[in-house]
Amino acid sequence: MTVPSLRDLYDAAEKRLTPTIEAVVHSEEFATTTAIVGMVRREAGKRIEGAGATLWHLVNIPAGSDVRKLRRQVGELDYEIRQLRLQLAEQSHLTRSTEED
Numbered sequence: 001m002t003v004p005s006l007r008d009l010y011d012a013a014e015k016r017l018t019p020t021i022e023a024v025v026h027s028e029e030f031a032t033t034t035a036i037v038g039m040v041r042r043e044a045g046k047r048i049e050g051a052g053a054t055l056w057h058l059v060n061i062p063a064g065s066d067v068r069k070l071r072r073q074v075g076e077l078d079y080e081i082r083q084l085r086l087q088l089a090e091q092s093h094l095t096r097s098t099e100e101d
Contacts, residue, residue: 053065053066
């Protein structure tokens, strides 16, 4: 008697289970359940984040949401500074061109 290899066991299990799993995954109930679980997870995450932020603020420490907001603001300021530098360089170039003529 030969002992089946791990690959043989895997292939046999896959062959038997795949139709059932595919039927479940493609069902309307699965789609609905997945959507509900996603909404519950997002809502729970928001509530946990809000509670954590409140706790950090109580001890006068910035929360993750504060840091994200500041990072976004710094990014916006960096963009504005780059735009201003480009405008100044262009204006300087135009001024020099006009003075040389």
